[in-house]
Amino acid sequence: MTALPTRRDEAWRYADLAALPAVWPVATETIVVAAGATDARSLVIDSAAVHDFSVTLGDGAVFAFHLLNAARGYGRVAIRVTLGRGARFELGAAQIAGGEQTVEIVTEVVHAEPDAMSRQLVRQVLAGRATGNYLGRVVVDRGAIGTDGEQSIRAMLLDRGATANARPELEIYADDVKCAHGCAVGELDKAGLFYLASRGLPPAAAKALMLQAYLAEAFVGAADEERLTTAALAALEELL
Numbered sequence: 001m002t003a004l005p006t007r008r009d010e011a012w013r014y015a016d017l018a019a020l021p022a023v024w025p026v027a028t029e030t031i032v033v034a035a036g037a038t039d040a041r042s043l044v045i046d047s048a049a050v051h052d053f054s055v056t057l058g059d060g061a062v063f064a065f066h067l068l069n070a071a072r073g074y075g076r077v078a079i080r081v082t083l084g085r086g087a088r089f090e091l092g093a094a095q096i097a098g099g100e101q102t103v104e105i106v107t108e109v110v111h112a113e114p115d116a117m118s119r120q121l122v123r124q125v126l127a128g129r130a131t132g133n134y135l136g137r138v139v140v141d142r143g144a145i146g147t148d149g150e151q152s153i154r155a156m157l158l159d160r161g162a163t164a165n166a167r168p169e170l171e172i173y174a175d176d177v178k179c180a181h182g183c184a185v186g187e188l189d190k191a192g193l194f195y196l197a198s199r200g201l202p203p204a205a206a207k208a209l210m211l212q213a214y215l216a217e218a219f220v221g222a223a224d225e226e227r228l229t230t231a232a233l234a235a236l237e238e239l240l
Helices: 017-023 190-198 203-219 225-239
Strands: 028-033 038-045 049-057 062-069 074-083 088-097 102-111 117-126 131-140 148-157 163-172 178-186
Touching: 017 049, 017 074, 028 038, 028 062, 038 049, 038 074, 038 225, 049 062, 049 088, 062 074, 062 102, 062 203, 062 225, 074 088, 088 102, 088 131, 088 203, 088 225, 102 117, 117 131, 117 163, 117 203, 131 148, 131 178, 148 163, 148 203, 163 178, 190 203, 203 225
Parallel strands: 028 049, 038 062, 049 074, 062 088, 074 102, 088 117, 102 131, 117 148, 131 163, 148 178
Antiparallel strands: none
16 A cells, blocks of 8 residues: 555545555555464554554454554554455454544455354544544355344544544345444433432543443453453543
């Protein structure tokens, strides 16, 4: 990846293009999980950075990717995954941003063979005038019967100036598949905040507790769940 992208490229529609020259060019990291093997990767982004991953899963392979995107500046993670027969891919991701920051996750998951499964779960917390993006495409190739693909995307806006962009997308060319996606953008539950305040918790502590529970879902099952959670809490403290 050498030439700077433009907004004509759908994958960069909401990107902070003005911030790209400082982190360009971007090298693609290739991950190959052999047939029947199991692997996992985690990533914490706390400074301006752009990451690009290309993942190939052999037949029956299992791969889990957990990440926290809390870049101070522009942070982007792009992941392209190709699944073999009976392979399984799991993405658990959280994005936290405030000020004028832009953070984004872009995924393309290709079910190239039958009976593979993919799960993508993304949670976002956005404050100030921050922007959080998720662009995710699941492709089911011809003949990939028995595919099971799911996307769950939620964003929590702490201020009215914050923006969440989400585009979950399914592209299906096979019969006998199960694919679903869900997306929601909202605010913290006022009744929940009132309940915690009535039990003596200061407003900031109440917000932090609710947001911690909301983000925790993204890190369930991660080998270094504690490290991801600790980093997420530190990023939340800066927002609150």
